[in-house]
Amino acid sequence: MANIKHKLRLSPATMSLFYFSLFMLLVVVSGDTIRMKTILETSDEQLKEEPKPTIWPEQFHSVLVMNNTKTNELQVVDLWYDWPNRRNLNLIQYQLGKKLYDVEYDNHTSYYFTRDATRECRTVHFDVGILTPDWLHGATYLGQAKVDGFLCNVWTKADFVWYYEDVVTKRPVNWIFYTGRSFHVMSFEVGAVLQDSEWQAPVHCFDKKQNSILGLSHQLLKPSAPMGSLIDRSVFPFV
Template structure:
């Protein structure tokens, strides 16, 4: 039997070249995505799981006016208001028909800036709530899930264990100015806080949209 003739290396290269050209785009490294900058103003409905309690939150973010509002409905419980200003002041209060209570808290940081996700660490992709999401971690404070197609937020997981599912995200929605005024009893010299407010509001909730110390400057 005649021995097989060795193939010319040049011929082998020419035969395989079309295959290499087809595979090269697939072999190229996928670029790391950038998280979307938040719109200056938006309204979002969140469902929040705090391990032992459920909350529905109407979130109004208003960066141009330096303010943020969380209207928090506790499951079968009190409706509470978390009014945050960029100067670090937060008003936690309840309104009629609940007991009229208020607690004023001062933080060292303002509300989150629209570009607060700059510098976040990209962790890859994950399917969350039926969405394929880009996943970032920011300052050991939050893991942020963003829809790959629309770049809308889908879920936030905080280091405290609190998980927020984003149900709606209305870009440009603005709450009327009359709704941003804390009640007069928040400015009384008398301590207006009560056990009702203390039990329904955990001050750590203020970190939901409060600035992260690493990015607040």
């Protein structure tokens, strides 16, 4: 640097300005390098930390309020999920109407019946079993949204269902189907088990004159949704 000063005959003021400029250039370059490193590290952390939907407990009871945003239909559903015994029950209370039992087994058979004087019953055979606890595996993460007063992580699967899970407790808050049916989770009791007698279809379900047996495939149920029967049949009928 002394040679440069001698050859160019720079004044002390000019040399001071040169050194100051060189110093500032180094500061800017260092700052940009740090910021770029921070951005890259943050991006890597975000990719690593993208939340996954919580796997369902193997047994639980949940009270749901169903609101059909297209028809304004309301239902209250008691959902009993029992994976160890490969069964699922929806006790559906229609608004000012009947109470329908929907008992589903992993052998692809479902019973829809009432226990009152109407003695309704029908048996339906599907080509899929009940949902597995990890049925949301592979769902697409959409980000966060506030639903029913809760900050939720949101996923969608097959453009058929949108699933909202509380960020803090990891409990489900809401399901919304493309049909407009929205299920609001009012309670979620992990480990709750329904007594066996409630699962048993009544005698009139086995009266051949009254009971109708239907064989339904997912193509017939939801031709436009590849996961239609999987979700419809397994947890929420009549979506």
